Amino acid sequence: xxxxxxxxxxxxxxxxxxxxxxxxxxxxxxxxxxxxxxxxxxxxxxxxxxxxxxxxxxxxxxxxxxxxxxxxxxxxxxxxxxxxxxxxxxxxxxxxxxxxxxxxxxxxxxxxxxxxxxxxxxxxxxxxxxxxxxxxxxxxxxxxxxxxxxxxxxxxxxxxxxxxxxxxxxxxxxxxxxxxxxxxxxxxxxxxxxxxxxxxxxxxxxxxxxxxxxxxxxxxxxxxxxxxxxxxxxxxxxxxxxxxxxxxxxxxxxxxxxxxxxxxxxxxxxxxxxxxxxxxxxxxxxxxxxxxxxxxxxxxxxxxxxxxxxxxxxxxxxxxxxx
Numbered sequence: 314x315x316x317x318x319x320x321x322x323x324x325x326x327x328x329x330x331x332x333x334x335x336x337x338x339x340x341x342x343x344x345x346x347x348x349x350x351x352x353x354x355x356x357x358x359x360x361x362x363x364x365x366x367x368x369x370x371x372x373x374x375x376x377x378x379x380x381x382x383x384x385x386x387x388x389x390x391x392x393x394x395x396x397x398x399x400x401x402x403x404x405x406x407x408x409x410x411x412x413x414x415x416x417x418x419x420x421x422x423x424x425x426x427x428x429x430x431x432x433x434x435x436x437x438x439x440x441x442x443x444x445x446x447x448x449x450x451x452x453x454x455x456x457x458x459x460x461x462x463x464x465x466x467x468x469x470x471x472x473x474x475x476x477x478x479x480x481x482x483x484x485x486x487x488x489x490x491x492x493x494x495x496x497x498x499x500x501x502x503x504x505x506x507x508x509x510x511x512x513x514x515x516x517x518x519x520x521x522x523x524x525x526x527x528x529x530x531x532x533x534x535x536x537x538x539x540x541x542x543x544x545x546x547x548x549x550x551x552x553x554x555x556x557x558x559x560x561x562x563x564x565x566x567x568x569x570x571x572x573x574x575x576x577x578x579x580x581x582x583x584x585x586x587x588x589x590x591x592x593x594x595x596x597x598x599x600x601x602x603x604x605x606x607x608x609x610x611x612x613x614x615x616x617x618x619x620x621x622x623x624x625x626x627x628x629x630x631x632x633x634x635x636x
Contacts (some may be wrong), residue, residue: 322365329399330360336395340411340418347412347420352392355463355494359396362461371401374428378458383444385464386494387434387566390422393463402429421566435566436505436534438471440464441491445477448489462491469493471504505535512550513542521549521601528554528569528610536575543606544579550606557586557610576608583630585609591620595628603630 337352363369367380384393394411397403403417410416417427422434432443444462451458468474481489505526512522524531531539531554543550557569576584585600585607587593593611600607620626 326357326360326364329364330356333359333392333395333399336398336405336408337391340391340394340408343409344412344420347391348388349391351386351389351465351494351496352395354496355389355392356395358463358492358494359392360399362463363396363400366459367461368458369400369402369429374402377456380459380461381431381444381447382429383431383440383447383460383462384422384434385432385440385444385462385468386437387422387432388420389463389465389494390418390420390427390430390434393422393430394418394427397427397429400429403427419565423565433566436530437465438468438473438504441468441474441477441481444489444491445481445484445486448481448486449484451488452486457488459488459490462489464491464493466493466495466497505530506538509535509538509550509552510542512552513538513546513548516543516548516550517546521551523551523553525553525555525611527567528557528572529567530554531608532569532572532575539576539606540579544582547581547605549604551600551609552607553609553611555611555613557612560612560614572608572610579606579608582606582608585630587611587628589616589619589621591618591626592628599628599630 333356334353337349337356341347341349362382367382369379370376384390391411394403394408398405398408407416407418411418412420419426422430422432424430424433432440440462441464444460448460451460464474508524508526509531512524515522531552539552542548554569554572556567557572559568559570573584573586576582583600583603583605585596587596587609596609600609
């Protein structure tokens with residue numbers, strides 16, 4: 314379906330964008346958090362995509378003739394959900410379930426949860442390579458559908474983005490459209506692999522680097538770099554990662570339920586899992602003094618103090634065990 318606009322198309326798209334912004338704000342109020350700023354800034358793009366450019370059927374989100382909207386920056390999901398509500402794919406009443414258990418609207422986009430969501434979010438720079446594959450497959454099937462890839466400027470730092478762009482050019486994918494939010498608000502300029510590689514280089518030159526990211530990204534995305542560059546060479550790198558286990562409100566894409574099992578496969582690494590702020594305060598100096606790689610999990614949010622009730626509590630690294 315292509316939405317039929319009123320006599321003033323620009324004015325109608327502007328109203329669509331404003332409704333998308335209001336939906337995003339209402340969802341942000343449900344949990345008291347969410348990437349609302351990104352949704353507000355990108356609402357005009359969502360409005361043009363869903364209110365003008367794309368063909369789709371609200372009653373049939375999996376219609377084979379639909380144009381595909383690939384949300385590479387999965388943390389913009391609150392804005393995409395608002396666009397899906399505005400376009401009739403998701404009922405407006407569901408916005409009150411945003412980020413709740415069993416909701417179809419998790420805080421990061423998940424294709425298995427949300428109708429109209431083409432890919433699952435998480436680590437960045439995966440959208441464009443997937444979109445290239447989708448466009449190639451659609452052309453092979455003689456399906457004229459377009460693929461719209463929405464991404465952030467931070468993803469331009471990733472090698473996979475440029476490899477995908479070169480592949481799109483090489484194959485002449487005229488049905489692939491890439492939109493980049495140049496907001497200059499990226500947290501840093503390093504991907505997880507580059508972060509770990511740079512940390513290993515610093516350690517080789519005698520520095521004591523603390524590399525920090527989310528646990529899912531270190532354990533899954535940077536595993537080979539950690540194993541070969543840090544573990545095999547027993548480098549003095551301290552990897553400190555937030556959102557371990559099920560503690561995150563960002564949904565399954567950010568729940569590191571497997572990080573301990575993965576990190577246990579790194580040669581010579583020490584794993585530290587503090588239970589509260591007091592534990593972390595005592596653990597940091599000890600892992601800094603410890604020679605060799607360390608992986609420390611960091612809980613985030615309203616974590617209760619536990620150990621302050623134990624008089625004389627002292628954190629100590631465990632003895633190395635041999636089996």
